[in-house]
Amino acid sequence: MSLELQGVSAGYGAGDVLHEISLDVRPGEVVVILGANGAGKTTLMRAVSGVIPRRGRILFEGKDISRTGPEQIVRLGLAQVPQGRGTFVDLTVEENLRTGALSRRDSARVNEDLDRWYTTYPRLAERRRQKAGLLSGGEQQMLAVSRAMMSRPRLLLCDEPSLGLSPRLTQELFASLRSINEEWDMSMLIVEQNAAIALGIATRGYLLEVGTIARAGSADELSDSDAVRAAYLGY
Amino acid sequence: MTSAKQRLVIVEGSALHLGLRIAGALAIIATAFALPYVLEPFRLSQIAGACVYAMAVVGLNLLAGFGGQISLGHAAFFGLGAYTTGVLTTGYGVDPALSFLVGIVVCFAVGVIVAFPALRLRGIYVALVTLAVGLIFPTLVIRFADLTGGSTGLFGVTYQPPDLAYFSGFNGRVYWNYWLAVAGLALACLVVRNLMNGRFGRSVIALRDNETAAVIMGVNRTGTRVVVFGTSASIAGLAGSLFAVSSGLLTPLSFSLLLTLYFLAGMIIGGASSFWGPVLGGFLIYFVPVWSAELSSINGSQNLAGVVFGVIIILITFFLRSGLAGLVRTLLGLVVRVEPRMPVAVPSAARASLSEPRLTERHHLSAPADDRPELDRSGVGSTDAARNH
Amino acid sequence: MEFELFLTRLVQGINNGAIYAFLALALVCTYRGSKALNLAQGELAMICTFVSWSLAANGVPLPLAILGGVVVGGLSGAAIERTLIRPLGRDAHYSVLLVCVGLFLAINALAGFIWGGDPQSFPAVVPDAPDDFVPVMGVRLRYQQLVILVVLLVLVAALYAVFRYTRFGLSMRAAASNPDSASLVGVRVNRVNAWGWVLAGAVGALLGPLIAPSTTLSTSMFFTFIIYACAAATVGGFDSPIGAVIGGLFIGVTENLVASYVGFIGDSLKLTVALVILLVVLMVKPSGLLGTREVERV
Ligand SMILES: Nc1ncnc2c1ncn2[C@@H]1O[C@H](COP(=O)(O)OP(=O)(O)OP(=O)(O)O)[C@@H](O)[C@H]1O
Ligand SMILES: [Mg+2]
Numbered sequence: 001m002s003l004e005l006q007g008v009s010a011g012y013g014a015g016d017v018l019h020e021i022s023l024d025v026r027p028g029e030v031v032v033i034l035g036a037n038g039a040g041k042t043t044l045m046r047a048v049s050g051v052i053p054r055r056g057r058i059l060f061e062g063k064d065i066s067r068t069g070p071e072q073i074v075r076l077g078l079a080q081v082p083q084g085r086g087t088f089v090d091l092t093v094e095e096n097l098r099t100g101a102l103s104r105r106d107s108a109r110v111n112e113d114l115d116r117w118y119t120t121y122p123r124l125a126e127r128r129r130q131k132a133g134l135l136s137g138g139e140q141q142m143l144a145v146s147r148a149m150m151s152r153p154r155l156l157l158c159d160e161p162s163l164g165l166s167p168r169l170t171q172e173l174f175a176s177l178r179s180i181n182e183e184w185d186m187s188m189l190i191v192e193q194n195a196a197i198a199l200g201i202a203t204r205g206y207l208l209e210v211g212t213i214a215r216a217g218s219a220d221e222l223s224d225s226d227a228v229r230a231a232y233l234g235y
Numbered sequence: 236m237t238s239a240k241q242r243l244v245i246v247e248g249s250a251l252h253l254g255l256r257i258a259g260a261l262a263i264i265a266t267a268f269a270l271p272y273v274l275e276p277f278r279l280s281q282i283a284g285a286c287v288y289a290m291a292v293v294g295l296n297l298l299a300g301f302g303g304q305i306s307l308g309h310a311a312f313f314g315l316g317a318y319t320t321g322v323l324t325t326g327y328g329v330d331p332a333l334s335f336l337v338g339i340v341v342c343f344a345v346g347v348i349v350a351f352p353a354l355r356l357r358g359i360y361v362a363l364v365t366l367a368v369g370l371i372f373p374t375l376v377i378r379f380a381d382l383t384g385g386s387t388g389l390f391g392v393t394y395q396p397p398d399l400a401y402f403s404g405f406n407g408r409v410y411w412n413y414w415l416a417v418a419g420l421a422l423a424c425l426v427v428r429n430l431m432n433g434r435f436g437r438s439v440i441a442l443r444d445n446e447t448a449a450v451i452m453g454v455n456r457t458g459t460r461v462v463v464f465g466t467s468a469s470i471a472g473l474a475g476s477l478f479a480v481s482s483g484l485l486t487p488l489s490f491s492l493l494l495t496l497y498f499l500a501g502m503i504i505g506g507a508s509s510f511w512g513p514v515l516g517g518f519l520i521y522f523v524p525v526w527s528a529e530l531s532s533i534n535g536s537q538n539l540a541g542v543v544f545g546v547i548i549i550l551i552t553f554f555l556r557s558g559l560a561g562l563v564r565t566l567l568g569l570v571v572r573v574e575p576r577m578p579v580a581v582p583s584a585a586r587a588s589l590s591e592p593r594l595t596e597r598h599h600l601s602a603p604a605d606d607r608p609e610l611d612r613s614g615v616g617s618t619d620a621a622r623n624h
Numbered sequence: 625m626e627f628e629l630f631l632t633r634l635v636q637g638i639n640n641g642a643i644y645a646f647l648a649l650a651l652v653c654t655y656r657g658s659k660a661l662n663l664a665q666g667e668l669a670m671i672c673t674f675v676s677w678s679l680a681a682n683g684v685p686l687p688l689a690i691l692g693g694v695v696v697g698g699l700s701g702a703a704i705e706r707t708l709i710r711p712l713g714r715d716a717h718y719s720v721l722l723v724c725v726g727l728f729l730a731i732n733a734l735a736g737f738i739w740g741g742d743p744q745s746f747p748a749v750v751p752d753a754p755d756d757f758v759p760v761m762g763v764r765l766r767y768q769q770l771v772i773l774v775v776l777l778v779l780v781a782a783l784y785a786v787f788r789y790t791r792f793g794l795s796m797r798a799a800a801s802n803p804d805s806a807s808l809v810g811v812r813v814n815r816v817n818a819w820g821w822v823l824a825g826a827v828g829a830l831l832g833p834l835i836a837p838s839t840t841l842s843t844s845m846f847f848t849f850i851i852y853a854c855a856a857a858t859v860g861g862f863d864s865p866i867g868a869v870i871g872g873l874f875i876g877v878t879e880n881l882v883a884s885y886v887g888f889i890g891d892s893l894k895l896t897v898a899l900v901i902l903l904v905v906l907m908v909k910p911s912g913l914l915g916t917r918e919v920e921r922v
Contacts, residue, residue: 545730
């Protein structure tokens with residue numbers, strides 16, 4: 001199992017936002033999490049990557065990380081693309097990418113990886129010396145994905161990668177996520193509002209409603225489910 | 236926690252509640268009248284000095300406690316009032332009472348002018364604006380020495396006592412300065428209390444606790460902040476005027492950054508956002524250095540007061556965010572409980588809303604972005620204790 | 625003759641400006657990470673200078689004594705961050721400022737308590753007799769002042785290089801720019817911020833012994849410098865080390881020239897010139913010359 005949550009609860013002090021969540025991601029799988037605004041999707045991602053305190057068991061590749069801090073978790077091989085991209089706006093594009101490799105020891109191969117992502121996203125290469133805050137939203141999203149990938153994770157968490165992107169850019173981005181998944185055999189847990197496109201590349205999915213898992217199933221089952229269709233697919 | 240049954244329960248607005256409050260007020264007034272008869276004159280003038288400091292702290296508390304805007308320049312307003320009175324009375328023969336009024340107006344105006352740049356800024360930058368203003372003041376005093384006496388100081392500021400038998404004795408002047416200071420402090424407390432116990436006060440608290448929400452709810456941000464700044468400055472200014480007539484000697488060094496820091500210390504130790512805490516704090520910043528100098532003759536012992544204040548400020552920031560006032564309130568809350576007149580079923584969320592400014596005192600030290608409920612909880616007791624004034 | 629006088633005043637301005645810049649550099653180090661304006665920075669530097677003085681007075685060679693003070697400064701910085709600043713959390717401007725006010729009062733009084741209120745003379749690191757200067761175009765560049773300037777430039781160059789070209793520097797800049805993202809890429813944000821305080825404490829402790837021979841060593845030696853440093857950091861931008869140096873030199877030179885050539889201002893309003901510059905910058909461009917603009921929330 002790549003990631004396994006057993007009865008995880010978390011919140012922001014005032015009260016729990018997540019109630020006893022259990023889910024799993026198998027090696028090489030793309031799992032999508034659907035849910036309305038405020039359902040707790042971002043909170044779930046933060047709980048997994050250790051940004052907020054949480055209870056319950058979180059196993060990453062069998063190791064309990066529910067008491068581990070975010071700096072350590074990324075060193076274990078679990079990277080996150082945060083909602084809203086989390087760009088270092090006053091660092092250059094290249095420096096942003098290099099921060100992704102701060103958790104790595106093998107500095108020699110960092111440059112190789114840099115080139116790899118510049119090839120995947122040539123627009124980043126053109127702007128490598130620019131301040132990242134000057135990039136467009138789509139470019140910043142590519143930057144955020146590449147930055148997370150610079151740590152060579154084995155599991156990638158993506159929080160609403162399509163936020164603010166045009167339908168075409170969204171298509172492109174998911175296509176590249178899929179190829180990353182296939183080429184690197186990397187597991188992914190993706191939060192997404194655009195259910196159609198996300199279920200397109202996912203193997204399985206969970207439906208989150210006010211902090212609990214309301215439904216789970218394969219991508220096809222979820223696409224066929226009336227609840228998901230009515231709320232997220234719109235047909 | 237003691238259960239409600241074991242506590243004395245007082246219903247707000249009942250005869251008992253009213254009676255206790257009147258008794259408290261009478262006790263304070265009686266003490267004020269008794270002190271001149273029981274204290275030696277030099278002690279009495281120390282009390283007057285402490286009242287003047289307390290006034291300045293009460294003024295600062297309006298801005299920094301209730302308003303949530305830290306000021307590192309309040310000594311300047313204090314000094315501006317002092318020098319207005321000093322210059323007008325010694326240089327131009329103006330009646331001191333009139334000079335007090337001029338001082339109040341001048342300080343209000345300068346406060347408003349400073350409020351405007353501070354309005355647009357946040358965080359440390361507000362502090363920097365007030366810091367700069369506060370430090371410019373002494374340099375101006377030195378520069379315009381022909382008017383102010385410069386570094387040597389301005390001598391002979393006095394206020395002749397009125398022609399009453401009470402003030403005609405050997406210590407008449409001490410009595411007069413004492414009563415001026417007591418009246419000034421009472422006035423300052425009343426002004427702050429009246430401002431804060433109404434619609435205006437709710438706007439001030441709302442702006443401090445959540446500026447964005449307050450503006451959306453229709454609070455006039457500019458107007459409110461400007462009036463708070465101006466009033467706070469003029470209270471400090473009047474305190475300065477009274478300081479001038481009671482001390483008789485003004486030097487620019489008396490109004491340095493250190494004095495501002497002492498005012499801040501007084502506010503925090505006494506209890507920011509409380510009505511009587513700053514009075515207590517003002518007395519402490521006056522008397523602790525006096526005592527520590529009197530009690531021990533070791534060289535440098537007056538420094539101990541500074542160490543103590545510094546450490547206490549830090550401790551209070553961490554553990555007792557409502558200061559001594561909050562501590563007393565918590566302790567009282569263990570034995571006495573003041574209940575609202577009709578404990579009708581108001582949803583707790585609605586009760587904690589802005590409709591009841593006294594409840595929000597728990598958040599007193601929070602600047603807008605600094606809302607940390609977990610620490611606030613440790614400082615003050617439960618809401619019923621918070622109601623007990 | 626006119627020109628020589630101008631040069632002398634310019635050099636004076638640069639000398640003062642270097643001191644402002646030095647202390648501003650320390651302010652920047654703490655502000656970048658913790659977003660804290662450490663008002664007590666000058667007092668911390670002062671008490672470390674007393675430590676160096678005590679060491680030197682007890683027979684420790686001067687360079688070692690200064691190093692001792694610098695170490696104490698760095699450790700105190702770390703201790704303050706760990707125990708008094710970090711627990712308050714991010715964005716707690718108000719509380720952090722209060723803690724710094726408390727530190728200011730406590731450290732100042734503590735030094736007075738330990739070492740007494742009388743100013744002490746402090747030995748100079750380089751010969752500092754009246755004729756120890758390099759004459760350049762009729763202007764006297766005193767050794768001691770040259771030392772301050774050189775140390776300042778070396779320091780800022782080193783800081784710049786560390787920030788720009790090392791992994792540690794990148795971590796620091798990432799943590800300052802976006803702490804949440806930084807911890808997600810593996811930066812230990814708290815530890816990095818603590819290093820900012822260590823640097824600040826050490827920088828201040830290095831400045832003290834360099835200026836003490838001319839200012840004399842006393843508990844009030846940093847009272848005005850900390851104000852100038854605030855002005856310098858504001859002009860340059862509170863999170864920019866190079867900005868701090870430019871801001872410090874700019875303020876030092878401007879106040880000196882204005883005081884010399886504008887009769888109305890004179891020496892007594894020098895500080896006022898700096899404070900007016902501070903106010904103008906706050907009103908026109910709060911982020912300063914080189915600082916990053918903070919995102920306004922309202
Ligand atoms: N920092 C925070 N402090 C307090 N409450 C928060 C915080 N962040 C989120 N919440 C609350 O937690 C709940 C879940 O928020 P979360 O961000 O996880 O939702 P989401 O499913 O990601 O929504 P969206 O699709 O809009 O991103 C919301 O009710 C929100 O108000
Ligand atoms: Mg979200």
